[in-house]
Ligand code: ADP
């Protein structure tokens with residue numbers, strides 16, 4: 001096992017990783033931006049170094065600065081968390097060149113799967129069902145001709161996409177050219193690559209993903225699924241495990257497809273295969289995330305397996321100590337993302353000082369956060385300031401526990417979405433488990449109707 005790990009991230013995920021390291025007796029190096037000098041990850045780590053200005057381009061994406069600190073402090077490995085550099089093949093490759101372990105798959109694997117177009121081809125070749133669509137097309141007229149073949153509605157998606165960006169829904173031929181240019185423009189500015197491809201828009205559909213862990217010795221274990229269909233603008237809001245909507249047979253088929261996908265590419269470390277599931281039990285590969293996922297705690301709560309600790313063990317060359325038949329999914333876990341934003345004003349991000357904070361507790365209640373009372377939420381970063389995760393014996397019990405925990409949560413001084421989350425938990429579509437990825441859009445439309 002490594003003796004020292006650098007954490008190239010901030011916020012709740014940096015804190016989560018620091019805790020995992022300390023529990024394993026590994027010392028930690030934090031890096032931070034000028035705006036984050038009072039951040040929790042800075043005070044929790046054994047050593048902390050300022051690497052640049054508030055903008056992520058100057059600090060958390062500053063590869064040279066991060067690698068310099070890693071080399072100078074003698075860190076043997078870097079954990080990238082999620083977002084930021086976690087799916088950056090160049091960064092993983094630079095780590096490899098500096099003889100520092102990148103806690104994740106190889107740079108080659110990251111580029112192979114991060115290119116969503118190539119990932120679709122790889123999966124198709126491996127016999128994993130893929131969402132119907134087409135490969136990357138750069139010429140707008142050719143793309144239009146291809147769109148006519150796929151049929152409307154369809155989605156235009158960025159080849160290098162992530163975080164819900166660079167995606168456009170096209171309902172008809174008239175909308176196509178504008179959407180094509182705008183998707184490509186957003187992809188160019190967000191990912192530095194304007195290439196887009198198309199997929200048939202499946203609706204109604206559920207987003208269900210499978211967590212995998214793979215060691216350096218070819219052992220692949222699937223840790224069940226997460227249902228992530230509560231989404232706003234293609235970004236997840238609530239996740240749960242197991243999915244309330246799939247039976248044992250569908251679960252087994254999805255796990256088998258995920259394992260097949262992982263083995264086909266000789267995957268290593270933690271990863272997630274995202275699928276779309278239609279009402280007839282057909283599912284389609286959507287993308288693979290070659291990193292730790294925001295919603296990983298729900299899987300930890302039902303499996304009892306610490307995913308971050310296993311990421312470290314795998315990266316240091318330790319084989320998995322369990323196999324597929326050892327995995328038991330116990331009870332039910334739900335996560336609500338707590339975002340600093342105002343749901344009444346089109347989810348406008350909020351920043352400012354938290355002048356009163358109460359974090360809920362009790363058996364089976366976990367709050368992953370980096371905020372504390374008097375902390376100033378800076379305006380520069382992601383609006384997610386916490387993840388409330390609960391575990392119950394049954395889904396009903398987990399929902400009741402989540403409602404209780406949400407009602408206890410106090411974050412004064414900034415806007416947040418805890419009330420909205422509590423409302424969602426009371427919606428029939430949520431309680432029945434029948435909700436699809438259109439759920440939040442349906443709610444929004446109903447709300448507008450009520451106002452009229
Ligand atoms: P998850 O699938 O783990 O829920 P999200 O799609 O919500 O992940 O993204 C996790 C975080 O990473 C978010 O802060 C999101 O904005 C960011 N993110 C995801 N993909 C990218 C990317 N390709 N480039 C930059 N940021 C990204």
Ligand code: ADP
Nearest residue numbers: 131161162163164165199200201202207234437
């Ligand atoms: P990202 O890399 O930004 O996470 P994804 O390809 O995972 O992008 O898609 C984000 C979300 O968009 C999915 O979780 C799903 O809700 C929706 N989505 C993606 N592809 C389709 C599709 N072909 N049909 C319907 N919804 C889709």
Ligand code: MG
Nearest residue numbers: 163164274287
């Ligand atoms: Mg995705």
